[in-house]
Amino acid sequence: MATNRTESVERAMSILSAFSTQKPIMSLAELAEETGLHKSTILRLTNSMRIYGFIQRDEDGRFSVGPSVWRLALIFRRDFTKREHVAPALRILAEATGETASFYVRAGNERVCLYRENSPNLLRFHVEEGMRLRLSTGASGLVLRRYSGEDMDDFSSFNENGTASSVGQTNPNISSISTPVFSAAGELVGALTVSGLATRFDEEARARAIPLLERLAHGLTTT
Numbered sequence: 001m002a003t004n005r006t007e008s009v010e011r012a013m014s015i016l017s018a019f020s021t022q023k024p025i026m027s028l029a030e031l032a033e034e035t036g037l038h039k040s041t042i043l044r045l046t047n048s049m050r051i052y053g054f055i056q057r058d059e060d061g062r063f064s065v066g067p068s069v070w071r072l073a074l075i076f077r078r079d080f081t082k083r084e085h086v087a088p089a090l091r092i093l094a095e096a097t098g099e100t101a102s103f104y105v106r107a108g109n110e111r112v113c114l115y116r117e118n119s120p121n122l123l124r125f126h127v128e129e130g131m132r133l134r135l136s137t138g139a140s141g142l143v144l145r146r147y148s149g150e151d152m153d154d155f156s157s158f159n160e161n162g163t164a165s166s167v168g169q170t171n172p173n174i175s176s177i178s179t180p181v182f183s184a185a186g187e188l189v190g191a192l193t194v195s196g197l198a199t200r201f202d203e204e205a206r207a208r209a210i211p212l213l214e215r216l217a218h219g220l221t222t223t
């Protein structure tokens with residue numbers, strides 16, 4: 001069955017999705033380049049979005065997300081998966097492996113880092129909470145795609161427990177492992193992930209970390 005779509009809503013969502021931790025503020029020209037929309041379209045849509053607090057514009061005419069976005073984000077984070085449930089698992093993983101531990105959720109065709117505990121090492125894979133990455137790369141992307149029902153032909157990156165491993169997909173110098181976290185009802189909640197420098201987080205190190213990763217993910221599932 002065809003999905004009903006509203007073009008104006010999709011255009012507005014593309015404007016919001018254009019912002020990231022790397023580009024929290026953008027000019028009209030930058031927004032046009034990021035979204036592919038005409039400047040007149042952006043101005044028309046953002047005028048409506050400003051009324052509801054989803055977009056704001058400073059004195060120099062630059063755009064950024066408005067307070068309504070952060071309000072919804074707080075609601076999502078509180079009700080989706082509570083930080084106090086996930087944070088202990090991330091700390092344990094980061095301390096045990098010496099690498100960065102993250103919790104990703106799917107947002108359309110992207111994956112979003114909802115929570116993270118960065119590696120204590122100076123040389124590390126650094127990821128910010130709220131960072132959006134492609135769903136097509138990385139171990140967490142593999143997990144989110146598979147367990148959200150997406151058709152996949154190649155399962156060679158997964159072990160028998162459904163944990164995925166990847167090397168050099170998101171970044172040629174980074175390797176990662178990721179395993180699904182489910183709700184009590186069996187629905188996918190997110191992907192618990194460990195990422196590190198491929199030279200340090202090598203095949204042997206990843207194999208050592210997988211049992212702990214899976215055990216902690218199971219604990220989150222039953223929380």
